[in-house]
Amino acid sequence: xxxxxxxxxxxxxxxDKKLPESHAAEAKxxxxxSGNLQAIKGVTSVQDVADDIETIFKLAxxxxxxxxxxxxxxxxxxxxxxxxFYSGAGYPKETNEALGxxxxxxxxxxxxxxxxxxxxxxVYTPIGTAGQSVSYSGSWVYTIVGQWEDGSxxxxxxxxPTSVIDVMDGITPRLTGFTDATAAGVFTTHFRLYRLVSGxxxxxxxxxxxxxxxxxxxxxDVAEADLGEVIPTTNWDSPDDDLAGLIAxxxxxxFGFKGNRxxxxxxxxxxxxxxxxSLVTESDVIGLGYTxxxxxxxxxxxxxxxxGQSPETLExxxxxxxxxxxxxxxxVNIPGGVIYASPDGLFKVDESGLGAxxxxxxxxxxxxxx
Numbered sequence: 001x002x003x004x005x006x007x008x009x010x011x012x013x014x015x016d017k018k019l020p021e022s023h024a025a026e027a028k029x030x031x032x033x034s035g036n037l038q039a040i041k042g043v044t045s046v047q048d049v050a051d052d053i054e055t056i057f058k059l060a061x062x063x064x065x066x067x068x069x070x071x072x073x074x075x076x077x078x079x080x081x082x083x084x085f086y087s088g089a090g091y092p093k094e095t096n097e098a099l100g101x102x103x104x105x106x107x108x109x110x111x112x113x114x115x116x117x118x119x120x121x122x123v124y125t126p127i128g129t130a131g132q133s134v135s136y137s138g139s140w141v142y143t144i145v146g147q148w149e150d151g152s153x154x155x156x157x158x159x160x161p162t163s164v165i166d167v168m169d170g171i172t173p174r175l176t177g178f179t180d181a182t183a184a185g186v187f188t189t190h191f192r193l194y195r196l197v198s199g200x201x202x203x204x205x206x207x208x209x210x211x212x213x214x215x216x217x218x219x220x221d222v223a224e225a226d227l228g229e230v231i232p233t234t235n236w237d238s239p240d241d242d243l244a245g246l247i248a249x250x251x252x253x254x255f256g257f258k259g260n261r262x263x264x265x266x267x268x269x270x271x272x273x274x275x276x277x278s279l280v281t282e283s284d285v286i287g288l289g290y291t292x293x294x295x296x297x298x299x300x301x302x303x304x305x306x307x308g309q310s311p312e313t314l315e316x317x318x319x320x321x322x323x324x325x326x327x328x329x330x331x332v333n334i335p336g337g338v339i340y341a342s343p344d345g346l347f348k349v350d351e352s353g354l355g356a357x358x359x360x361x362x363x364x365x366x367x368x369x370x
Contacts, residue, residue, distance in 0.1 A: 006022045006035045007022060007024070007030075007032050007035060007036060007037040008020075008022045008023045008024070008032060008035075009023065009024060009027045009032055010023065010024055010025070010026065010027050011023050011361075011362055012362060012363050012367050013361065013362055013363055013364050013367065046063070047062065047063050047104070048104075049063070049065050049105070050065070050067070050105070052067045053065045053066065053067055054066060054067055054068055054069050054070075055068065055069060055070040055072070055088070057070075057072040057084070057086075059082055059084060059097060059100060059101065059106070059107075060082050060097045060101060061101070062100075062101045062104070062106045063106060064084075064095075064100060064106045064107050065105050065106060066088070066089050068088050068089055069088055069328065069329060070086050070087065070088035070089050071086060071087050071088055071244070071245055071246045071247065072084050072085075072086040072246075073085055073086065073246050073247060073248045073254060073270070074248070075270070076248055076252055076254065076268050076270050077152070077268055081096040081097050081098055081149075081150055082096050082097040083095070083096040083148075084096070084100075085113050085246065085254075085270055085271070086246060087113075087239075087243055087244050087245065087246040087256055088244060088245075090241075091112055091113075091183075091184065091185065091239075091241040092112070092113035092114070092239045092241075092243050092246065092256070093110040093111060093112060093113055093185065094110065094111055094112075094113050094270075094271075095107045095109065095110040095111065096148075098149065099111070110185065111146075111185055111186070111187040112183060112184065112185035112186045112187065112238075113238070113239055113270070113271050114154060114156075114238030114239050114271035114272065114273075115144050115145075115146055115154055115155070115156040115181050115183075115186055115187075115188060115238055115271075116156060116181055116183050116186070116238045117143075117144075117156045117157035117158065117159060117237075117238070118142060118143070118144060118156065118158075118159035118160075118179055118181070119159075119179065120159060120160070120177055120179055121141075121159055121160040121161060121162055121177070122140050122141070122142060122159065122162050122175045122176065122177045122178070123162075123175070123176045123177045124140070124162050124163075124165050124173055124174070124175060125173075125174040125175075125176065126167070126168070126171045126172075126173065126174070127171065127172045127173075127174045127219060128170050128171045128172050129170050129171075130168035130169070130170055130171050131168055131169030131170040131171075132168075132169070133168070133169050134166045134167065134168055134169075135167050135168060135169050135171070136167055136197050136198075136224065137164050137165065137166050137167070137197070137198040138164070138165060138167055138173070138195050138196060138197055138198060139161045139162050139163065139164045139165065139195070139196045139198065139205075140161065140162045140173070140175055140193060140194065140195050140196075140208075140220070141158035141159050141160070141161045141162075141193075141194050141196075141205055141231070142158065142159050142175075142178060142191050142192060142193050142194065142211075143155050143156045143157070143158050143159070143191065143192045143194070143231070143233055144156040144180065144181050144188050144191060145188065145189060145190050145191065145192055145210075146186070146187040146188045146189050147189045147190070148187075154187070154271050155192065155232070155233050155236075156181070156233065156236070156238065157233050157234065157235065157236045157237060157238070157272075158194065158205070158231060158233060158234060161196070161205075162175075164196075164198050172219050172220065172221050173219070173220045174217055174218070174219050174220075175193065175217065175218045175219075175220060176216060176217040176218075178191050178211065178215055178216065178217075178218070180213060188213060189213060190210055190211060190212055190213050191210070191211040191212075191213065191215065192207060192209075192210055192211070193207070193208040193209050193210075193211055193218060193220070194206060194207055194208060194231045195208045195220065195222075195227060197224055197227075204230045204231065205230065205231040205234075206227035206228055206229065206230055206231070207227060207228030207229050207230075207231070208220055208222050208227060208228075209222065233272070235274045235275075235276060236266060236269070236272035236274060237272065237273055237274050237275050238271065238272070238273070239256065239263070239271070239273045240258055240263075240273075242258050243256040243257070243258055243263060243273065244256060244257055244258060245257050245285065245287050245288050245328065247288045247289065247290055247295070248270070248290075249290045249293065249295055250290070250292065250293055251267070251293050251309050251310075252267045252268040253265050253266075253267055253310075253311060254270045254273075255288050255290075255295055255306075256273065256288075257285040257288065257297070259284050259285070260280055260281045260282070260283060260284050260285060260299070261278050261279070261280055261281075261285075262278060262279045262280075262281065262285060262288070262297055262306070262316075263275075263277070263278050264277045264278075264279075264306075264311040264314060265311070266311060267310055267311065274311070277311040277312070277314065279306070279314065279316045281297060281299050281304055281316075281318075282299070282301060282302075282318070283299045283300040283301040283302075283324075284299060284300050285297050285298070285299050286298045286299060286300060286324070286325040286326075286327075286328050287325060287328035287331045287340070288331070289331045289332070289333050289338035289340070290333055290338065291333060291334070291335070291336060291337050291338050291349075291350070291351050292336075292351050293307075293309065294306065294307060294351050296338040296349050297316075298324075298325030298328075298331060298338075298340050299324065299325065300324050300325075301322070301324050302318060302319055302320065302321055302322060302323065302324070303319045303321060303323065303325075303347075303349050303355065304316055304317060304318055304319060305317040305319060305349070305353045317353060319349065319353055319355060321347070321349075321355040323342040323343075323344065323347045323355065323357070324342060324343065325340045325341065325342065326341050326342060326343060327340070327341045330346075336350055336351060337349055337350040337351065339358065342357070343365075343368075343369070344357055344365055344368065345357050345358070345359035345360060345362075345363055345365070345368050346358050346359045
């Protein structure tokens with residue numbers, strides 16, 4: 001009688017005759033994690049998908065599908081109706097249950113991720129009869145805002161500022177030239193106007209008012225003492241149309257890449273990717289992964305480790321392992337590391353930056369390349 005108490009998988013590098021008694025010459029459709037031999041459970045049809053679908057992502061009761069390789073990330077903030085953002089299907093987009101699950105195939109509807117900054121500065125016109133003295137010297141910018149149905153907002157970077165203008169006593173500044181965003185898929189609902197009062201120590205642009213999108217002009221008679229918050233979106237670039245490989249790490253930052261440039265987002269602001277935070281690798285990035293608080297960038301040559309808790313303090317380390325990534329779809333995040341397919345086998349980078357070829361004892365290079 002043959003007694004096999006533990007069941008393990010295949011070791012292709014060994015001939016069948018040299019396999020340990022607990023290992024299989026062929027293991028298909030079986031679950032072996034516990035050491036027992038168990039069949040994988042059967043399947044139930046829940047949603048039909050087309051033959052050319054390459055990416056599937058479960059959202060609530062439906063499955064989002066694309067015929068491209070798409071990276072999908074759950075919202076970094078509180079649950080806003082199952083909101084997700086993704087790259088790979090044209091320009092980066094976001095959707096949620098209400099927009100995306102209207103009718104199959106899902107997502108039914110989506111919105112552009114982020115809002116491009118206004119392309120024009122406002123025009124200042126003095127209204128009234130000027131007195132003899134200067135009331136204040138000011139400058140104005142505006143932003144474009146999209147308020148979602150759950151109350152959360154997406155706000156663009158500011159427009160170019162007006163010149164600093166001496167506003168005389170008796171004059172009310174009239175601002176015109178508010179221009180909505182026109183990029184494909186962009187969702188906007190209103191404008192915000194900000195004013196800087198020149199001459200004040202540490203002066204910054206502060207909120208004047210929230211303005212309906214239909215507004216063509218605004219008369220700024222708001223007293224300086226009544227100005228609101230400092231503009232938060234300076235340098236908040238919207239993601240490039242070609243931003244790829246989106247992931248989200250545990251410290252509230254999202255990451256994407258374009259060519260050999262990695263773009264981190266503002267912390268917990270998944271639609272803003274300031275160019276001043278971008279990091280450059282020696283060769284094109286293939287994909288990104290994360291483990292703990294570390295992000296691993298796989299490239300055409302060597303992996304890189306990104307360390308830091310905020311985009312301002314990110315440090316990038318080039319690892320010395322000549323293990324290029326040969327497939328973005330092979331990248332897997334596991335506790336304690338990131339695994340990906342290299343020319344020699346599956347390569348793992350751990351949280352400290354140590355690398356190891358984890359299939360070295362399982363596959364020969366010829367078997368791996370076959």
